[in-house]
C-alpha cells in the first residue's frame with residue numbers, strides 16, 4: 352500500500368516539536384480510493400474527499416471516458432488513474448489505489464467487490480451490500496481470502512444525530528426500550544431507472560431506502576431480530592412497479608421483548624426514527640438524509656431538541672470514508688463491515704418471504 356503524507360500534518364508535527372508540545376503521533380498517510388461507477392451518488396461522494404484527513408481519490412472507473420476525464424480533472428485524478436469496466440482489473444498494478452469504492456447498481460456490487468479483492472484492494476461497497484445473502488457471503492469470503500477489509504457505506508453510523516441517538520438509547524435515557532418505529536420512503540417518479548428493474552436492483556423500496564429503517568431498528572435497539580412479519584401493498588398496474596415492490600410494512604421481534612414497526616415506500620416521502628421506552632422517547636426527523644437532521648427527547652412529546660456533539664469529521668460522508676482508511680492503517684474491523692451488510696440481507700430476505708407467504712418468519 353502506498354499513499355501521500357498530508358503536508359498539513361507534517362507542518363503541524365514540525366510545529367509541535369518546535370514548540371516543545373507533545374509530538375503528534377505519526378504523520379497521517381492518506382489512503383487512495385478508486386471510485387467505481389460515476390453516477391448520482393458518486394457525484395455526492397467525490398467532493399467529500401476535501402473534508403477527509405486520511406483518504407483521497409486516486410482513480411475513477413467508468414464506461415463513459417469523457418465523463419471520467421472531466422471528473423478526473425475536477426478532482427485531481429491523473430490520466431493514469433482512469434479505468435473502464437474492461438480494464439478495471441489492471442487496478443491491481445496501481446500502487447496509489449488502496450481501496451475500491453463500489454457505487455454501482457446493486458446487482459453489480461458482488462462482482463466488483465470480488466474483482467477488487469482479487470486485485471489486492473480493500474473494499475467500500477454501497478448499500479445494499481448485494482442482491483442476496485448468498486452473494487454477501489461470497490464477498491466476505493473473497494475479501495477474507497485476500498486478507499482485505501470490507502466495509503458497507505452505512506453513512507448514518509457516522510452522522511452525529513444518529514450517533515448521539517444510539518448513545519442515548521444505550522445509556523437508558525428512554526428507560527427500557529419497548530419499541531422503535533421507522534418510516535423511510537420517497538416518491539419514485541422516473542419509471543426507467545435501474546432501481547425499478549429487479550434484475551439490477553434486487554428489489555424495490557426495501558432494498559433502496561427501507562434498509563435505513565431496518566438499520567435504525569437494529570442500531571437503536573442494539574439487538575438482532577428473532578422474527579419478522581411483513582405485508583406488501585403494490586399496484587402492479589402502475590408501470591413503475593412491474594417487477595419491484597412499492598410499499599412494505601413489517602414488524603421485527605427482538606429477544607428483549609422490544610418490537611420494531613417499519614414502513615418503506617416509493618410512493619410517499621418519509622424519513623423518521625422514533626424510539627419509545629419505559630421512561631421516554633427519542634425521535635429523529637429527518638433522520639438519515641444527506642443533511643438537516645433534527646432530534647428530540649421527551650417524556651411524552653418533543654420536549655427537548657438535542658444538539659449532538661460533532662462527529663469524527665465535518666460530514667458523515669467524510670467520517671465514513673476516513674473510518675475505513677483508519678481501520679486499514681490500524682488493522683481494525685470497520686464498525687459496519689461485510690457482516691453487517693450480510694445481516695441486513697438475511698433480514699431483507701426474511702421480510703420478502705414473510706410478505707410473499709403471508710406468515711411470520713423466524714430468523
Ligand code: NAD
Nearest residue numbers: 388389390391392393454455456457477478479504506545
Ligand atoms: P446511478 O444510477 O446514479 O449511478 C449508477 C452508475 O452505475 C452510473 O454511472 C451508471 O453509468 C453505472 N452503471 C454501470 N453499469 C450499469 C448498468 N448495467 N445499469 C445501470 N447503471 C450502470 O445510481 P446511484 O444513485 O449512484 O446508486 C449507486 C449505488 O449507490 C446503489 O447501490 C445505491 O443503493 C447506492 N446509493 C447509496 C446512497 C447512500 O446515501 N449511501 C445514496 C444513493 C445511492
